[in-house]
Amino acid sequence: xxxxxxxxxxxxxxxxxxxxxxxxxxxxxxxxxxxxxxxxxxxxxxxxxxxxxxxxxxxxxxxxxxxxxxxxxxxxxxxxxxxxxxxxxxxxxxxxxxxxxxxxxxxxxxxxxxxxxxxxxxxxxxxxxxxxxxxxxxxxxxxxxxxxxxxxxxxxxxxxxxxxxxxxxxxxxxxxxxxxxxxxxxxxxxxxxxxxxxxxxxxxxxxxxxxxxxxxxxxxxxxxxxxxxxxxxxxxxxxxxxxxxxxxxxxxxxxxxxxxxxxxxxxxxxxxxxxxxxxxxxxxxxxxxxxxxxxxxxxxxxxxxxxxxxxxxxxxxxxxxxxxxxxxxxxxxxxxxxxxxxxxxxxxxxxxxxxxxxxxxxxxxxxxxxxxxxxxxxxxxxxxxxxxxxxxxxxx
Amino acid sequence: xxxxxxxxxxxxxxxxxxxxxxxxxxxxxxxxxxxxxxxxxxxxxxxxxxxxxxxxxxxxxxxxxxxxxxxxxxxxxxxxxxxxxxxxxxxxxxxxxxxxxxxxxxxxxxxxxxxxxxxxxxxxxxxxxx
Numbered sequence: 155x156x157x158x159x160x161x162x163x164x165x166x167x168x169x170x171x172x173x174x175x176x177x178x179x180x181x182x183x184x185x186x187x188x189x190x191x192x193x194x195x196x197x198x199x200x201x202x203x204x205x206x207x208x209x210x211x212x213x214x215x216x217x218x219x220x221x222x223x224x225x226x227x228x229x230x231x232x233x234x235x236x237x238x239x240x241x242x243x244x245x246x247x248x249x250x251x252x253x254x255x256x257x258x259x260x261x262x263x264x265x266x267x268x269x270x271x272x273x274x275x276x277x278x279x280x281x282x283x284x285x286x287x288x289x290x291x292x293x294x295x296x297x298x299x300x301x302x303x304x305x306x307x308x309x310x311x312x313x314x315x316x317x318x319x320x321x322x323x324x325x326x327x328x329x330x331x332x333x334x335x336x337x338x339x340x341x342x343x344x345x346x347x348x349x350x351x352x353x354x355x356x357x358x359x360x361x362x363x364x365x366x367x368x369x370x371x372x373x374x375x376x377x378x379x380x381x382x383x384x385x386x387x388x389x390x391x392x393x394x395x396x397x398x399x400x401x402x403x404x405x406x407x408x409x410x411x412x413x414x415x416x417x418x419x420x421x422x423x424x425x426x427x428x429x430x431x432x433x434x435x436x437x438x439x440x441x442x443x444x445x446x447x448x449x450x451x452x453x454x455x456x457x458x459x460x461x462x463x464x465x466x467x468x469x470x471x472x473x474x475x476x477x478x479x480x481x482x483x484x485x486x487x488x489x490x491x492x493x494x495x496x497x498x499x500x501x502x503x504x505x506x507x508x509x510x511x512x513x514x515x516x517x518x519x520x521x522x523x524x525x526x527x528x529x530x531x532x533x534x535x536x537x538x539x540x541x542x543x544x545x546x547x548x549x550x
Numbered sequence: 551x552x553x554x555x556x557x558x559x560x561x562x563x564x565x566x567x568x569x570x571x572x573x574x575x576x577x578x579x580x581x582x583x584x585x586x587x588x589x590x591x592x593x594x595x596x597x598x599x600x601x602x603x604x605x606x607x608x609x610x611x612x613x614x615x616x617x618x619x620x621x622x623x624x625x626x627x628x629x630x631x632x633x634x635x636x637x638x639x640x641x642x643x644x645x646x647x648x649x650x651x652x653x654x655x656x657x658x659x660x661x662x663x664x665x666x667x668x669x670x671x672x673x674x675x676x677x678x679x680x
Contacts, residue, residue: 377586377589378589512574515574516572519574520609521608522608523608525606528606529585532574532581533578533581535575536574536575536576536578536580537578539574540577540578
């Protein structure tokens with residue numbers, strides 16, 4: 155008996171679905187029909203492997219659609235209405251077309267993510283629900299509401315690639331921890347996207363994901379504790395992913411059309427390139443951060459994360475005090491976020507001021523929204539406070 | 551089998567049996583011991599088939615109320631009297647009896663604090679309605 159390769163099966167999803175939607179089928183109904191066809195495939199293929207899996211899926215999904223339409227027509231006591239055939243141009247890639255549908259600017263980010271994972275990633279509602287720690291019924295509802303709201307939208311216009319990139323990056327960053335590796339899924343989708351468009355930012359995003367994913371094996375120790383970049387065991391970094399990331403990044407940069415993902419990937423590449431933390435090329439990293447903050451007119455408000463990252467680089471190149479001064483500009487915008495306090499803790503430490511560092515880390519811990527991160531920040535506070543002459547525990 | 555919430559508090563509850571400073575002021579080895587204990591609690595509960603879930607809450611709190619059909623919700627982020635209860639998180643367990651729930655709560659309460667001595671932390675035990 156043949157085992158169905160679920161990866162291969164899922165890779166067919168966007169092409170089959172795009173074919174149905176391009177033929178004029180309703181996105182919502184087509185997606186439902188395809189999900190049923192996928193379940194059929196898992197059941198039938200082990201005994202009867204198809205000659206042409208893509209054609210098989212398309213045919214079964216089409217049959218499901220017709221069945222659904224017949225019963226709907228019967229229920230309403232009306233003639234079956236066939237959809238108007240839409241004059242479709244086969245220009246553009248199926249994946250890209252579907253990503254534009256799922257990342258429609260009218261949908262909320264959480265919905266764009268869920269729909270992308272299902273319609274482009276071919277994941278089941280159950281898998282997506284698990285990844286976001288919500289009940290399956292909740293996720294099913296979120297997805298069907300999203301599909302309903304797409305019903306009256308025109309889907310044949312070119313979408314906004316910037317939104318697609320943001321959605322994929324969101325999938326990547328939410329991606330660790332759950333049973334399903336969303337980070338790996340985001341990389342798979344980004345890779346598909348780079349085959350569909352020459353836009354260098356798509357390659358920049360793929361490179362950024364690869365170059366940071368490469369460090370993932372060293373990010374947690376055996377007890378699940380967070381290990382910061384400067385203390386990671388660099389021999390555990392994935393050199394294959396780094397090599398691919400650098401290659402993809404170079405091909406993007408060669409286009410001479412820089413953007414935020416290419417720049418962030420370049421910064422990640424410089425970190426990956428350092429054999430030890432001490433060998434990190436901070437001046438180069440600072441130069442890239444200068445480019446990054448130059449992308450927006452008012453970086454403090456429009457891209458505070460970039461300004462914060464730059465402050466760290468400033469701290470390493472021009473001294474901790476200069477870095478701390480940079481963070482001051484962000485106090486109003488980020489002063490209530492744990493990351494701002496954590497960065498200041500790091501810079502105070504660099505400055506040789508364990509008292510201020512301890513306070514900043516403790517403030518960061520109080521604002522952390524993730525248990526692993528909170529525990530890490532509590533440890534940082536305890537560590538720097540232990541390095542100074544101990545006052546009697548329990549006072550303060 | 552009844553289900554219980556074992557609630558931990560940032561503040562509130564009976565007079566503390568032992569005054570303990572915030573964990574960021576502990577010695578690093580005491581922090582490690584306590585965090586290891588928390589992992590151990592979850593493992594023990596899972597092993598015994600009693601674990602349902604555990605969740606921690608961020609200390610920041612906002613009170614909200616309805617303020618009429620066309621008005622934005624009324625909120626207040628404080629100040630709140632320092633004595634008001636503030637839940638820090640909970641374990642949800644599914645156990646044989648009320649006695650077992652108390653036993654688990656006492657186990658959680660005895661986790662190591664500064665100097666490796668037990669915390670003697672008050673745990674709020676609440677039965678969940680079926």
